[in-house]
Amino acid sequence: MKCPNCSSKNIGKIGVNLFYCWDCYIELALEDGQLSLSQVEEDGSLTLLDDLFQDSEREAKANGF
Numbered sequence: 001m002k003c004p005n006c007s008s009k010n011i012g013k014i015g016v017n018l019f020y021c022w023d024c025y026i027e028l029a030l031e032d033g034q035l036s037l038s039q040v041e042e043d044g045s046l047t048l049l050d051d052l053f054q055d056s057e058r059e060a061k062a063n064g065f
């Protein structure tokens with residue numbers, strides 16, 4: 001598994017179909033073969049980052065998920 005944002009392999013599993021990149025602090029949710037990326041803000045809220053990526057970049061299989 002690697003992070004679509006920073007290409008780090010430092011990915012932790014934090015829930016069912018839910019992962020976390022310890023290098024860029026982004027939450028990765030696996031949905032229907034696609035990764036949904038969210039930035040975790042200081043107050044714990046999530047900001048969706050999917051618009052910043054191409055669909056092909058968020059493809060779960062392409063990132064080893």
Ligand SMILES: [Zn+2]
Nearest residue numbers: 003006021024
């Ligand atoms: Zn990352």
